Amino acid sequence: xxxxxxxLSWALLIAGSFFLCVGGVGMVRFPDVYTRIHxxxxxxxxxxxxxxxxxxxxxxxxxxxxxxxxxxxxxxxFMFFTGPTASHALAKAALMAGIVPKGQDGQSVIDKSLxxxxxxxxxx
Amino acid sequence: xxxxxxxxxxxxxxxALVRSLLGPTIYDRVLAVNAFGTKTVLxxxxxxxxxxxxxxxxxxxxxxxxxxxxxVAVLKFFEYDDLGSGAYQEDDI
Numbered sequence: 001x002x003x004x005x006x007x008l009s010w011a012l013l014i015a016g017s018f019f020l021c022v023g024g025v026g027m028v029r030f031p032d033v034y035t036r037i038h039x040x041x042x043x044x045x046x047x048x049x050x051x052x053x054x055x056x057x058x059x060x061x062x063x064x065x066x067x068x069x070x071x072x073x074x075x076x077x078f079m080f081f082t083g084p085t086a087s088h089a090l091a092k093a094a095l096m097a098g099i100v101p102k103g104q105d106g107q108s109v110i111d112k113s114l115x116x117x118x119x120x121x122x123x124x
Numbered sequence: 125x126x127x128x129x130x131x132x133x134x135x136x137x138x139x140a141l142v143r144s145l146l147g148p149t150i151y152d153r154v155l156a157v158n159a160f161g162t163k164t165v166l167x168x169x170x171x172x173x174x175x176x177x178x179x180x181x182x183x184x185x186x187x188x189x190x191x192x193x194x195x196v197a198v199l200k201f202f203e204y205d206d207l208g209s210g211a212y213q214e215d216d217i
Binding site: 028093 | 125126128129132133135136139140142143146149151152154155156158159162163165166169170173176178181182184185188189192195196199202203
């Protein structure tokens, strides 16, 4: 039973760190601000969830520390909601500042009627 | 077992730093700092388990809170050039 728990939590931890590495590479290599925000935030929340699940198994079974398990659930719960929220705020701020998301062919992917620059900051 | 996760987290932190140095726009840098912050939360939690000290999780929780508030505050400063003013000035949208 104990080795099964170790094996399962080990697999979860490795999967979580794999997702984080993918997110890190995506954050460096992607061409545009919005693609980088997408890469970083999606894998961040996913990888963190996997790592916290792995830690939760360890905290419950091998360390038998219920207080640590509660704290891990709290951190995971908090990061599950604030990760996407921060990324949304970031993307909105970038959009308001007038950074136009471009498609494959370099043209703006949003139609002209939005007239981004005017809705941005007054001095932008 | 936790060593591998700690090393992977350090690698991703370095990647985030690279993006923060390279990032052309300020929003790349804010994104890199935000990603670095969440990786630090994970690093503190896993390192607490590595050295067998469960009280590191409190630090990780506080760091997660502060990281979120810091990112949103910086974004608000970029968008409205001021933290003190209300969400919408008079002549805004």
